Amino acid sequence: xxxxxxxxxxxxxxxxxxxxxxxxxxxxxxxxxxxxxxxxxxxxxxxxxxxxxxxxxxxxxxxxxxxxxxxxxxxxxxxxxxxxxxxxxxxxxxxxxxxxxxxxxxxxxxxxx
Amino acid sequence: xxxxxxxxxxxxxxxxxxxxxxxxxxxxxxxxxxxxxxxxxxxxxxxxxxxxxxxxxxxxxxxxxxxxxxxxxxxxxxxxxxxxxxxxxxxxxxxxxxxxxxxxxxxxxxxxxxx
Numbered sequence: 182x183x184x185x186x187x188x189x190x191x192x193x194x195x196x197x198x199x200x201x202x203x204x205x206x207x208x209x210x211x212x213x214x215x216x217x218x219x220x221x222x223x224x225x226x227x228x229x230x231x232x233x234x235x236x237x238x239x240x241x242x243x244x245x246x247x248x249x250x251x252x253x254x255x256x257x258x259x260x261x262x263x264x265x266x267x268x269x270x271x272x273x274x275x276x277x278x279x280x281x282x283x284x285x286x287x288x289x290x291x292x293x294x
Numbered sequence: 295x296x297x298x299x300x301x302x303x304x305x306x307x308x309x310x311x312x313x314x315x316x317x318x319x320x321x322x323x324x325x326x327x328x329x330x331x332x333x334x335x336x337x338x339x340x341x342x343x344x345x346x347x348x349x350x351x352x353x354x355x356x357x358x359x360x361x362x363x364x365x366x367x368x369x370x371x372x373x374x375x376x377x378x379x380x381x382x383x384x385x386x387x388x389x390x391x392x393x394x395x396x397x398x399x400x401x402x403x404x405x406x407x408x409x
Contacts, residue, residue, distance in 0.1 A: 185336075187336075213394045213395050215397075217400075223402075224297075224298075224385075224400045224401060224402045224403065225337075225385070225387075225400040226400070227397050227398075230397065232395050271336050271337070273336075275394040276339055280325060280327075280342050280344075280349075280350070280392055280393060280394055281327065281339040281342055281350065281353070281394075282327075282329075282337075282339065282394070282398060283339070284329075284336030284337045284338070285336050286334075286335055286336050287334075287335070287336050
């Protein structure tokens with residue numbers, strides 16, 4: 182992906198609500214897509230990744246994402262969020278050169294207990 | 295096992311000073327990346343090493359920025375004559391092999407504030 186965009190900058194949910202964070206990419210090559218999470222005070226860590234095959238990928242902590250090629254989208258979902266999911270979420274894909282990552286602007290999620 | 299470490303975690307520099315930021319990647323990781331993350335934005339690519347070779351430095355914003363990885367392990371990002379617009383978090387990441395399909399493991403970052 183040569184650019185990645187995230188639609189929502191800030192999302193506030195109550196515990197047990199369902200979550201969907203949008204991610205769209207512009208594409209110029211092999212589609213490897215990632216969602217990273219950054220919990221308060223911690224470093225970026227990988228939630229899940231898509232390389233090929235089943236477009237529905239499952240990650241850690243109950244997160245999943247669906248790759249929809251026709252929509253150039255890779256939205257992140259979780260059926261029931263917890264207070265501990267409060268974090269910033271970044272969608273990423275390959276940049277114009279193969280090894281680098283291009284990140285979206287991030288979505289800051291706050292889950293109210 | 296140890297993850298990616300970075301030092302210092304915080305750095306305050308007066309405008310015009312030179313700074314050096316260090317990254318210790320995961321042992322054995324071939325690829326090393328530097329990213330810059332401005333407040334409220336996603337990380338942006340600066341430069342990439344495969345072992346000791348700097349294969350891509352297209353993201354470095356000016357010739358004041360210089361990175362090296364002389365022995366293919368520890369890397370240093372140097373910023374000369376710092377400017378206020380250099381204030382950001384500088385992230386280092388490493389991956390086991392080259393190629394975008396390999397997970398990048400990120401360090402905690404160095405928060406640089408230029409006053």
